Amino acid sequence: MSLMVPLYREKINKKKSSPNRRIAQRNTDWKKNIKLSIRTKVVIRDYFIRNISNPFQEIRRNIGLADKDIFKHILIQTNYKCTRKCPFCHYGMETPPENVDMNEDLFYTIIDQLRDINYKGRIGLFEMNEPLTDKRFNKFLKYTREKLTKAWIFISTNGDLLSVEKAEQLFKDGLNFIYSSSYDEIALKRNLKLLKEINPNYRKLINHLNRTYQSGWSSRAGNVRQFKKNTIFAPCDMIYKVLYIKPTGKVCSCYNDFYDINEMGDLNKDSILDVWFGDKFKKLREELNKGNRNCSELCSQCDYVGYGNLPKIALKWRFKNLFK
Numbered sequence: 592m593s594l595m596v597p598l599y600r601e602k603i604n605k606k607k608s609s610p611n612r613r614i615a616q617r618n619t620d621w622k623k624n625i626k627l628s629i630r631t632k633v634v635i636r637d638y639f640i641r642n643i644s645n646p647f648q649e650i651r652r653n654i655g656l657a658d659k660d661i662f663k664h665i666l667i668q669t670n671y672k673c674t675r676k677c678p679f680c681h682y683g684m685e686t687p688p689e690n691v692d693m694n695e696d697l698f699y700t701i702i703d704q705l706r707d708i709n710y711k712g713r714i715g716l717f718e719m720n721e722p723l724t725d726k727r728f729n730k731f732l733k734y735t736r737e738k739l740t741k742a743w744i745f746i747s748t749n750g751d752l753l754s755v756e757k758a759e760q761l762f763k764d765g766l767n768f769i770y771s772s773s774y775d776e777i778a779l780k781r782n783l784k785l786l787k788e789i790n791p792n793y794r795k796l797i798n799h800l801n802r803t804y805q806s807g808w809s810s811r812a813g814n815v816r817q818f819k820k821n822t823i824f825a826p827c828d829m830i831y832k833v834l835y836i837k838p839t840g841k842v843c844s845c846y847n848d849f850y851d852i853n854e855m856g857d858l859n860k861d862s863i864l865d866v867w868f869g870d871k872f873k874k875l876r877e878e879l880n881k882g883n884r885n886c887s888e889l890c891s892q893c894d895y896v897g898y899g900n901l902p903k904i905a906l907k908w909r910f911k912n913l914f915k
């Protein structure tokens with residue numbers, strides 16, 4: 592008995608230090624040591640969405656499963672103001688047609704409706720505007736965070752109204768992420784300075800984009816005339832993923848709709864779910880699924896590519912549907 596115990600221990604020790612085990616141990620240590628920054632995670636997530644999730648969603652859409660899906664991304668634009676007039680944007684072309692601020696009660700109703708459906712997706716508190724021009728922004732943000740504890744709240748800003756203190760306060764109030772874009776050299780210097788000075792824990796939560804040398808821009812469904820390209824007659828994934836609410840409370844099919852051409856509903860009268868699953872969205876989805884962008888004046892000018900890079904299997908689905 593006394594001999595057997597050490598022998599048994601030896602056996603266990605041998606087993607413990609077997610080459611396979613050592614390799615497995617090394618692999619676990621390696622994984623533990625990797626700490627991805629939030630910025631890297633965002634890049635990986637975007638890559639995943641474009642190359643894996645989008646094609647998969649296209650297949651789901653083709654077999655009718657996607658019709659029951661709720662949006663994963665909601666954009667709530669609370670005003671029509673910006674500090675700039677970029678030539679590739681609505682503000683560079685004209686003053687937006689309806690220059691109104693979103694009614695506060697309407698904003699809270701929208702957030703309450705999202706809370707009722709336990710929304711956990713992305714919320715952009717902006718779209719075609721500079722969100723920090725809205726003096727109520729922090730109040731709106733705090734309310735959103737309080738009601739939607741699991742949602743991922745983000746903004747896109749040109750940084751003109753951002754300071755280190757303001758940015759830190761936004762994160763304290765519940766913002767998850769900032770996409771900051773520099774459109775000229777002065778803004779670039781200023782935005783990079785902010786990144787240097789801000790608390791490193793918050794720096795990880797800002798993705799800065801240097802757009803000073805960018806030359807190609809989206810035509811926003813042909814609205815930005817100088818960047819207009821040929822219409823792409825393909826299905827569109829936007830209407831399955833994104834819900835865009837304008838300051839007026841109107842919901843449009845996508846954020847390319849400067850003039851409310853594809854108005855899908857009005858949240859002053861209808862609920863979010865009624866609009867999202869309503870007849871107008873349904874009809875538009877049916878038509879766009881066939882690649883028929885001529886179904887609306889807006890879509891007929893649109894060069895948005897849709898589901899992006901598709902693997903062969905999804906291309907097959909698309910090809911099959913051309914003849915339906």
Ligand code: SF4
Nearest residue numbers: 673675677680682749
């Ligand atoms: S900063 Fe953004 S919203 Fe403002 S004009 Fe430029 S692109 Fe448009």
Ligand code: SF4
Nearest residue numbers: 812827845890893895
């Ligand atoms: S096809 Fe229509 S709904 Fe889709 S992005 Fe273009 S304009 Fe918007």
